[in-house]
Amino acid sequence: MVTIVDYGAGNLTSVKNAFAALGVETEIVRDAKSVERAERVVFPGVGAAKSAMDNLERFGLTDAVRAAAVSGRPFLGICLGMQILFERSDEDGGVDTLGVVPGRVRRFPDVPGFKVPEIGWNDVRVRGESAAELCPLVDGLEFYFVHSYFAELGDATAGVTEYAGTGFTSMVRRGALWACQFHPEKSGRIGLNLLKGWLSC
Amino acid sequence: MLTKRVIPCLDVRNGRVTKGVKFKNNVDLGDPVEMAVGYSDGGADELVFYDITASAERRPIDIGMVEAVARAVRIPFAVGGGISSLPDMERVILAGAEKVSVNSLAVRNPRIIAEGAAAFGRQCIVLGMDPVKSGRTASGYEITTRGFREFTGMDAVEWAKRAADLGAGEIVVNSVDADGTRAGFEMDITRMIAEAVGVPVVASGGAGRPSHLVDVFRGAKADAAIVAGMIHSGEYTITEIKREMHAAGIPTRMNY
Numbered sequence: 001m002v003t004i005v006d007y008g009a010g011n012l013t014s015v016k017n018a019f020a021a022l023g024v025e026t027e028i029v030r031d032a033k034s035v036e037r038a039e040r041v042v043f044p045g046v047g048a049a050k051s052a053m054d055n056l057e058r059f060g061l062t063d064a065v066r067a068a069a070v071s072g073r074p075f076l077g078i079c080l081g082m083q084i085l086f087e088r089s090d091e092d093g094g095v096d097t098l099g100v101v102p103g104r105v106r107r108f109p110d111v112p113g114f115k116v117p118e119i120g121w122n123d124v125r126v127r128g129e130s131a132a133e134l135c136p137l138v139d140g141l142e143f144y145f146v147h148s149y150f151a152e153l154g155d156a157t158a159g160v161t162e163y164a165g166t167g168f169t170s171m172v173r174r175g176a177l178w179a180c181q182f183h184p185e186k187s188g189r190i191g192l193n194l195l196k197g198w199l200s201c
Numbered sequence: 202m203l204t205k206r207v208i209p210c211l212d213v214r215n216g217r218v219t220k221g222v223k224f225k226n227n228v229d230l231g232d233p234v235e236m237a238v239g240y241s242d243g244g245a246d247e248l249v250f251y252d253i254t255a256s257a258e259r260r261p262i263d264i265g266m267v268e269a270v271a272r273a274v275r276i277p278f279a280v281g282g283g284i285s286s287l288p289d290m291e292r293v294i295l296a297g298a299e300k301v302s303v304n305s306l307a308v309r310n311p312r313i314i315a316e317g318a319a320a321f322g323r324q325c326i327v328l329g330m331d332p333v334k335s336g337r338t339a340s341g342y343e344i345t346t347r348g349f350r351e352f353t354g355m356d357a358v359e360w361a362k363r364a365a366d367l368g369a370g371e372i373v374v375n376s377v378d379a380d381g382t383r384a385g386f387e388m389d390i391t392r393m394i395a396e397a398v399g400v401p402v403v404a405s406g407g408a409g410r411p412s413h414l415v416d417v418f419r420g421a422k423a424d425a426a427i428v429a430g431m432i433h434s435g436e437y438t439i440t441e442i443k444r445e446m447h448a449a450g451i452p453t454r455m456n457y
Contacts, residue, residue, distance in 0.1 A: 010322070013297040017272050047322045115401045115424060117324050117370060121246055121454045122203045142204060142454045144277060146299075146324045163203055186277050186299065188241065188457050 002026045002199075003038035005065060008055040009080055010046035018185035022196055032064035040199075041068045043179075045080030046146070049105070050092035052084055062098070069100040069177050076198055077179030082172060083151055085179055091149050101172055101179075103154040114164035117148040124159040124170045124182070134178070137197045138171065141190050143182035145170075150181065176201070204454040205418045205446065206246035206425035207439055208403065209432055211236060213252050216266065220433050230433050234269045240432070241274040244439040244457045248274065249302065249373075249427065252282035261289065264296050271297020279327055290317050294325060302373065304329035305346035308353055308360075311367055318368025323400075328369035332357035332390050333377035342390045349377050357390055358397050365398040372398060373427070375405035383409025383430055386417040395422035403427060411437060411445035418451050 002019050004012055006028045019026045019042075026042075029035060043065060045052055056062045069075050069085060077085050084097040089105035097105070108116045121142040126135045138159055145161070150168035153160065159171025161181070172179040178198060184191035211218045211233055218236050219227040230236070237248055250270070252262050262283035270278060280293045281302030290301045301321075307314050307328055317326040335343035338356035345352055361372050374394050376387030386407045395402040401424035404417045408428045417423045431437050447453040 011294050011297070013271055013295060014299070017297060018275060020272070021275065046324070110399075113422075115399060117400070118203060119324065119371060119401050120203050120206050120424070141456055145203075146277075183277075186275060188275050190456065192275055 002040050002042055003034060004028045004042045004044065005035060005061065005081075006030045007045070007052065007059055007061055009052040010044065012044060014183070014185045015042060015044050015078070018192060018195055021192060022199070024199060030059055030061070032060050035061060035064040035068050038068065038073070040074045041065075042076045042078065043069070043081035043085075044078040045084070047080060048091055049080065049084055049089040049095045049097060049149070052080055053095055053097060066098050066100055069098070070175075072176050074198070074201055075177045077172070077177075078185070079147065079181060079183060082179035082181055083147075083149060085172065085177075086151050089149060100177070101154075101156045101174060103152050103156065103169070105149050105151050107149050108164045108166065111164040116164070117146055118163045119146050120144070121187075122161050122163060122170075122182075124161050126171075127157055127160050133201055134194065134197050137190075137194045143170075143180070143184065143187040143191060143194075145182045147181060202452045204246070204452045205414075205423070206403075207244070207414065207442055207446075208247045208249055208425055208427045209240045209245050209439070210249045210251065210405070210427045210429045212429070213250055213263070213266065216263065218433070220430055233266055234273050237270050237274050237278070240439060241276045242457075244443055244454070245276060246454055247276055247425070248278040250278065250280050251302070252280070261285075262293060264292055267293055267296035267298055281327070281329055287313070287316055287320060290321065290325075294321055300325050300327045300371070302327040302329045304331065307364065308344060308346050308355065311363065314364055314367040314369050318370070323368045323370035326369050327371045327373060327403075328361070328364040329373040329375060330357060330360060330364075331375050331377050340390070340393055342393075345377055349380075358393050361394045361398050365400050369400060371401045371403060373403040373405050375427075376407060379407030380405075381430065382407050385409065385413040386421065386423075386426065388417065388421045391417060391423055392421035395424070401425065411442040414442055415446055415449045415451060418446065419449070
């Protein structure tokens with residue numbers, strides 16, 4: 001059973017459908033208790049950092065998500081769900097985020113020829129030993145991205161992608177915590193393979 | 202490197218994919234879900250569905266079809282046509298579409314762009330536009346609506362800039378002049394808009410050969426291109442198109 005956290009940050013249908021395609025049952029939850037007892041947590045999200053943080057607070061989920069992310073139980077952050085695991089985001093004039101992973105989220109610089117948001121398929125290069133288990137499922141392959149903000153490179157960076165002259169963190173690994181800036185649930189067969197790999201981590 | 206996207210367009214009428222030239226002479230091409238799966242497996246980077254009769258008949262979008270596509274494919278897709286309000290957008294997004302495309306609606310009520318972007322994020326809101334060559338506006342291209350039936354007097358480049366300012370996350374430039382001709386994309390208006398806005402631009406209308414995509418990516422700075430007839434007819438596969446793009450040095454997703 002995969003527990004998907006619903007905190008009003010975007011649509012969860014795609015995530016649910018992707019696990020269904022792998023024959024895996026999901027539950028969509030919006031309360032701290034369900035997150036606390038979950039075996040395997042998926043923390044998705046699209047939209048803006050500030051409203052995401054406000055919503056987590058409003059549903060009383062902030063502490064439960066933070067605890068789940070460092071619990072040693074499998075955890076997967078996706079897109080905004082990855083970004084707000086970091087300490088701070090420059091979005092909305094600056095927002096303190098969950099602080100589970102050291103580092104900061106910034107906006108892409110204005111570079112001629114690079115549109116913001118970055119929309120489309122971009123490749124991921126695995127960095128360091130930390131991503132060993134999922135490495136062959138990721139390295140050099142393209143995944144689907146949609147974002148205007150990015151996480152800087154840091155100790156937890158397991159995958160790097162380049163856009164607008166910037167190398168950014170496209171995958172995070174810290175123990176049982178994995179997170180990705182891209183959408184594995186929308187990245188075709190390759191994305192499904194990654195989710196399948198995560199299910200056996 | 203971010204790759205240039207190839208996006209099959211499926212025009213749906215009464216639950217079937219159809220293709221006509223300039224919205225006329227529609228031919229039945231198949232089941233939308235089966236075709237979506239085929240193109241997704243075959244290397245499409247994204248899909249777009251237009252419910253082409255919805256606006257004209259003032260009929261709401263077929264949500265059951267959107268749900269069925271979302272269950273069957275694992276790549277992003279956009280839905281347009283028949284969206285007349287914020288609740289319509291929400292229904293389409295909750296059914297599993299990544300993006301909603303607004304066209305005539307946004308001309309009538311530009312605020313829907315801002316409202317949609319605020320509610321769902323700008324990446325969900327696509328502005329579709331149908332420009333036609335015209336002597337009546339500054340850029341030489343005028344916006345038409347309701348399936349090319351009405352001329353608005355609006356300048357295409359100005360409208361693109363305004364839509365991006367309002368919150369459109371992407372702009373589809375569907376040339377009325379090139380649509381259905383398979384003689385190549387309309388390069389000038391695509392490039393003018395790609396240079397005028399900071400959001401991705403999708404070229405649409407006129408794709409007939411793989412080299413047309415190479416041209417529009419290289420010469421008109423498009424971020425993505427829509428294909429329809431050339432693949433629906435079986436004349437080309439997406440892989441054939443992508444091989445030619447790749448060979449021409451255009452960043453292309455080849456591993457799928």
